[in-house]
Amino acid sequence: MARCQPQPQLEERSLQPSTSGCSLLEVMDVEVPGPSVPWVDPGTPSRFLCWNRKREWSDQSEEPPKEETEKERAPEPEETWVIDTLCGLKMKLKRRRVSPVLPEHCKAFNTLLEDPVVKRFLAWDKDLRVSDKYLLAMVIAYFSRAGLFSWQYQRIHFFLALYLANDMEEDDEDPKQAIFYFLYGKNNRFQRPLFQKLRFQFFCSMHCRAWVSPEELEEIQAYDPEHWVWARNRALLS
Incomplete structure (x- = not known):
């Protein structure tokens, strides 16, 4: 008769957390195959539920949730709307592009001109x-697109950017060879292969955006219209 009686002490001990800190829910989720969402006892502490959700996410995918990646990849503003005219209760809006060029980029350029x-x-280059x-x-x-700090730009960056500009706008290959x-x-x-490698890296740092619109060029010159480099107009040469 003693063999048929239940053993309450053994059942109570199996439902309590072990001394190693691992609950019954954790053991079942690891060793017992079954559906992706395991059975959860309503009395399970919340800390075990959080552990189970983290483990389930790490097993299914190596990428973070979509809502987290969208927060990290906030696009930079490129356009904005400004008021063009205002008449009574009516107003007319026009779209204006926001230039990514900052004053520190112009300052880095002016510093390199003293090199x-x-x-x-x-x-x-007369x-x-x-x-x-x-x-x-x-x-x-290009300095504004490369993403470097203003104090990081050196002589090599000036010639890399100028070489890329000639690649985009000029058809004659001979004059830019004087850069070397x-x-x-x-x-x-012997240094030309290294320069071409650096040119490609500089181009990639700009996300391969080498074309510059005429409007952006005019905005850059309008930042300091009295600068002596803007007098280098090829159209005025005889």
Whole structure:
């Protein structure tokens, strides 16, 4: 008769958490195959439910939930609406593009203009075949797209941006080859593969956006219209 009697002490011990901190719910979820959502006892503490949800997410996918990724990838504003005319209770709106160029980009550009190598290069290009005002304005636009801090821009970045600008706007390949001479001297052919590698990396840092609209070029020049580089107009040369 003693063998047929239930053992309450053994049943109570199986429902209590073990000394290792692992509950019965955790053991069942790991070892027993079944549906993706395991059975949960209403009396299960909330901390075990949170553990189970985290584990289920990590088993099903390595990517975070969609709502978290959307918060991280906030798009940068490119356009805005401004009031054009206001008459009584009616007003007319027009769309205006927001330029990504900041004052620090123009400041970095002006600092590089004082570089001795850059000054010799601009003085050499008297015909403005490589460095007219529009190509130099594109250098500032590229600085704004590359995503570097203003103090990080160096001489090499100026020539990388100017080389890319000539790739976009000019058909003549010969004048821009002088960039290698001013950067590396007479024995520059050994450095050209490295320059092309850096040019590709700089291009990728801009998310491959090398085209600059005429409106953006005009906005860049209007930031400091009295700057001496904007006098480098190829159309005014005889």
